[in-house]
Amino acid sequence: MKLAIYPGSFDPVSNGHLDIIERAALLFDQLIVAVSINSGKNPLFTLEERVQMLSEAIKPYSNVTIDSFTGLTVNYAADKQARAIVRGLRAISDFENEFQMALTNKKLQPHVETVFMMAQAEWSFLSSSVVKEVASYGGCIGGFVPAVVEKKLRDRFGF
Numbered sequence: 001m002k003l004a005i006y007p008g009s010f011d012p013v014s015n016g017h018l019d020i021i022e023r024a025a026l027l028f029d030q031l032i033v034a035v036s037i038n039s040g041k042n043p044l045f046t047l048e049e050r051v052q053m054l055s056e057a058i059k060p061y062s063n064v065t066i067d068s069f070t071g072l073t074v075n076y077a078a079d080k081q082a083r084a085i086v087r088g089l090r091a092i093s094d095f096e097n098e099f100q101m102a103l104t105n106k107k108l109q110p111h112v113e114t115v116f117m118m119a120q121a122e123w124s125f126l127s128s129s130v131v132k133e134v135a136s137y138g139g140c141i142g143g144f145v146p147a148v149v150e151k152k153l154r155d156r157f158g159f
Contacts, residue, residue: 004028004084004115007073010035010050011043012149013057014131016123020088023117025061032080033058037070044132044156056148074105077112085112090119090127135159 006024010017010033025031035050043050051066058064069076077085085105087098095116102114119126126144135141135153142150 001029002084003030003032003080003082004086005032005034005073005077005080005082006086007034007036007069007076009038009041009043009128010054011041011045011128012050012131012145012153013054014123014126014128014145014149015143016088016090016119016126018057018146019120019123020086020117021058021061021064024086024115025064027115028084029063031061031064031086032082033064033066034073034076035066035068036073037068045152049152053146053149053152057146072108074109074112078109083111083113084115086115086117088119089116090124 004024006021008017021031021033033054035047035054037047045053047068051068054066058066073085089095089098098116105112105114131141131144131153136157138157138159141153145153
């Protein structure tokens, strides 16, 4: 069975993330969307809220599950016996950091591959940070995130 990990903070999950999830789910037998616990970040949503929103958003995909982890992504992937780590790229500016991380991961766990998936053009501008900023000012985010996330953001920002 070919298992892959799609890691991220998913704070919150966007339609760009879901595009990568949908496409990766077609390439691998099993995909784990792994929500990272990063003490260096100050997320808007708790780990439990992010997992819940993702669980709602991935219901159409029978071979996708949600998990959370702390520590190095590549070690988590190895622990799960994953063959690949899926990473989404929006623009060329994403590549340098992702390339460095992929080479480091390969040195740490040679049997785990990194698979880069280009964002579709319609999502290439979209990031969780942009979504949160637009939502914080009461802007329309309906086309950027699943309905469950839109509601959570509106509740969080009081709109």
